[in-house]
Structure formats: structure tokens, C-alpha cells
Amino acid sequence: MRKKIRVLIGKPGLDGHDRGAKVIASALRDAGMEVVYTGLRQTPEQIVASAIQEDVQMIGLSILSGAHNVLVESIMARLRQEGINDILVIVGGIIPQADRQRLKEMGVGAVFGPGSQSEEIVGFIKAHFEKKAS
């Protein structure tokens, strides 16, 4: 049996809207993944440290406050500093169209906006790791 995909769901910055993060955490868990949710107000450093400690393959970031450019850039830089390049990072939340490309250029695998279905997100993650395994 293939090992379960381990993911970290993180709320970087000061944003308190955690409904989406918790719904996604439940959906990924029900899709057979091992989910660590680290709670509100995590700094980029804390998120990267937790990702290393928990040995996750993916980080899902939820940001609805508009601070995504600064926070995601900081997390991606931190990952590079730690020499990590094999963790998939995806972002969910209120991300204007113009910023989505910018986040992808920073190395984000996918951005999911309001109204995304969990099936779509689960599908993306599974396809990513299947492609990697083959």
C-alpha cells in the first residue's frame, strides 16, 4: 500500500478567517491524507519549521487578508533557505487574478479561490504526487 500523503494546513499572518482552512483540512483527511493544522497566526518561520518537523509533502496556505504576496514570498524564501524544493505549496483564499500568476512565479503549485470544490483540490494534489511517483 502506498504511503499516505502528509500535508500541513497553515494560516500565515494575522488573518482570522479559518473556516476554509478547517473545511479543507477535513476534506483532505477524508480523502485519505494525514493532515496537520497548525492554527491561526503562524509566522512564515513557524510554518516552515512545522513542515520540516512533521515531514510533510505539501503545505496548504489559507490567506484572506490581502497579505498573500508578502507572506507567500517569505515562506518560499524560507523553504529555499532550508534547502527544501520538494514540498508542494498550494494557496487558497481571496487572491486577485493579477496576483495568482505572481504567486505561481514564486513557486506555488496552484491557487484556489472562493467557490473551489474540495474534489478539485484533492484531485490536483493526488495527480501531483502520482506524477511524481511515476
Place this chain on the structure above:
Amino acid sequence: MSQKEKRYQSFSGIPLKDLYSPTDLDSIGFDYNQDLNKSGQYPYTRGIRSGMYRDELWIMGQYSGFGSAEEANLRYRYLLEQGQTGFSVALDLPTQIGLDSDNPLSRGEVGKVGVAIDSLEDIEKLFDGIPLEKVRQIRTTANSIGPVMTALIVAFAEKNENDPNMIKVLVQNDPLKEYFARGTYVFPPDAAVKLAVDVIEYCAQRLTNWVPMALSGYHIRESGSTAVQELAFCYADGMSYFKDAVGRGLNIDQFAPKLYTFFTAQMDLLEEVAKFRAARRVWAKIIKEQYGANNPDSMKLSILAYTAGGMLTAQQPLNNVVRVTIEALAAVLGGVQTLATSSYDEAFSIPTEQAVTVALRTQQIIANESGIVNTVDPLGGGYAVESLTAAIEKGVNEYIERIIELGGAVECIRSGFFQKELAKEAYKYQKSIESGEKIVVGLNAYQSEDEEEIPIFAADPETEARQVKRLNELKRRRDSLQLAGAMDSLRKDAVAGKNIIPAAVTAVKAYATLGEITECLKEVYGTYKDPGIY
């Protein structure tokens, strides 16, 4: 799905019959005088004033603010010119959790979801040129920082030799829901209760025109709760504050008349109308029977309603204008005192001027064109509405009892009960969307291939740097001796368990920053970390 197989229930899951009749009212023992009575009469189900909107329209006040104080000031002036009768100061996240704009944790967040307030200087710019005494209600989303925001506005008025009680301020000041529904907690829950009650006490003594607290169910509902949980969790939070207030020797009649509640206006029109009506009835009975209030004004519940932000879709965004209209109708048919309406572009960003104008016009059209304001509680007596009102009342009372058995709201936060209940309902809702059991137009049905583009508000990227620069200049200009003395008094009062607001007023007059004051209080009361329970 055929009509027969479909389960008919309200948005919150209350089972619905196809046809309600007098038999349904008989089965719940409906009694006009006891359950409804006239408007303006106990238990105020039909409204807190006899003439309702014939006497006075609800306060129209949008939730707005962004960037620096100057930018927010322009938006308030614009909206007041457009006929808004109140306004709500949306604060950015660093401000809401007591961090100055130059704090490293504030990076990227300054001026984003609201206006950045660091010191009295920002308040002076925020209110510049606005005839505050003429505005019917000025709200602010200060919760964990409720006492500091109170001090800032008091200091602002006093510095200008005005009576702060002449400005009608509503301080949201309900920190408990922040631990499970909104996220701007700072101190441990017990300390948060103490600080919130400082505002209640201070207002009861000196600012009798102010609303010292708006008990908020809104964010609880937006986090996933049902209508019943929205009311029950909100009232349970209230009971925690009341216990502290009464413990200080305050009488319920000294503070309850000015209290507000803050609820969402959701899409299920009949359920929402029933909810607002049930909210008044449950409140009146609790305040009268459990707290022994004698003043009828204590039993009259003032409601602020805000249309449900979570129902706005990014898909086919113009449809949101229709959603907001239905939700606003529910609020008005439900007899609320203040209404804020969402803008159709809020699934993308904070609203453009055009979008917020449409949202305000929606209220003005309901008030002036729909005719529903001419009759008090026009849906009252309807078999379906009264059955739903009674069902919600029963559900809320049962839930409150359960919360009390579990040790009250603070204990339900500590144990994660509230968090788990909300996460469970939120996930259930998401599944019902994904299965197609619930339809949201444009989202999981009637999708368009070509989505129309709407203009999106663009934040000024220079705001943060400008705000930090201004703050640094202020810090250099201050009288450091005066500041140190004021901060020392604040710390002493906090340690002694005194009401901190008088000392905070002195501190902000010496231009102590919000971050400095919060830091001082954290040293005394400690901090809180979200356990991430779901």
C-alpha cells in the same frame, strides 16, 4: 431528485412542512399576548418600538475603511454625502490585535482589511472634518482592543474640548467570539472578559449614549453555525460578561439598555425573519427572568444586521446584488435597528466606491420604494413564520442550557466545544454544496463559461511604508517623560485589577501607541495561542 424524495428544511436544517395552518400554532400553544404582544411591548417579538420604521428608519451604516486614516476619512465622507446615516470603522488586522504598523508581524497587513490606527494622531485624521455629533452611529470593530479604542475616542473628543458622550459610538467589544469565530484574540479569555467589562462599566458611568458592546453572532454564523447556534453561542458569551459586570456591583439596568447584538442576515428569508423575532423574545425573557431587570429598555434588544459575506460568490459577481437585497429584506422584515449591506465585489477585495454605493442604494430602495417599512412586523402572525420563530426560540433555549451545563462560554472555548461544533457545520455545508443538495447559482449550478470581469479595488502599495514613517516620526516627537509616567500608571492599574480605561485615556493623550499599550497589558494578563481545533 423528485420533489417527493427531497428533504425540505430551512438553510439551518429546521424541518419544514409544506403547508402551515392554525393547527400548527395550536400544537405549540401559541398565545398572541404572551408570544407576540404589540410592538414596543414585552417580549418585543414584533419590534422594540411601537411604530418601528414609521418612527425612524434603521441606521444605514456600511462597514468600511482601508489604507491610512486619510483614505478611510474620504470614504466615510463620501458615504455620508450619499445618505448613509452611520458608519463603521473597519480596522486592519494589526490594529485589531494591538500591533503597531512597524511591528514585523504587521508586514503586508497594514491598511489591508481596514484602516491602520496606531495612535491618537490617526484618530484625529480619521475623523477630520466629519460632523460626528450628527452621525447616528459610529461603529468600530475593536474587540480585544475595545478599552483602548474607547480611550482613543474619548481622548480625541476631550482634546478638542468636546463631550465624548455627544458622539454616538458603538464599540463591538465582544472578544469571546474571537477565540472561535473571528480570530483577533490577544489575551487569555478570562482577561478578555475583564477588559470588555471595563468598557461596559466606564460607559455605564460616563458615556451613557455609547453602545459599550455588540454581542456578535455574525461571525459565529459566518464560521459555519446554524441560526440557532448563532443566537445561543452569542448569548452564552453575553452571560460571561454579565456575570463579571454584576460581580463588580453593576446592575443589569445600568448597562443592558444600551447593549446591541450583531447578527447576520442570511439567504433563507423566512428563517432569518423568524430568527430576528426569536432573538428579541429570548433576550427579553433572559434579561427579565434571569437577571431580574426592571427597566423595560433593558429587555428591548437592539439588533445590528449585516448581510452574509460568506454567501457572496466570486462567480457571476453581479448576482450578489440580488443576494444582498434578499438578505437586507430579511433584516428589515425582522425589525433590525442598524443594517450594513455587503458590496457585490467582496469575494475579490474590499469594495470599490461604485460597489459600496450600490450596496447603500439597496437599503435606500428598500426603505423608500418597497413599502415594507409602512407596516410593523408585516409577517407576524403568519403560520409558517410563527412556527419557525417558536422552533428557533426552543432550539436556542435548549442550546444555552447545554452550554451552561458544559460550564459556560469560556469553558466551551477552552474545551474546543464551540470550535468543533462550527467546524462540523461548516464541513457539512461544504459537502451539501459539492453534492448539489444545496444550490448556489453560478457556483454549482447555472455556471457561465465566460465570466464577466468587474473592476477590483486596488490598494495603494505605498500605504504601509507611509504609515510606518508617520509612526516613527510621532515616536520621536513625543514627550518621553509624560509618556513613561502614563504607561507606568496604566501598568499599575492593570496589576491592581482596576478599570484600565482612565489610565489608557491619559496614555493615549501622551500619544502612547496602541501597540505599546497592548504590550503593557500582555505583560500583565498574558497572551493566547490558537490550538487549531476543528
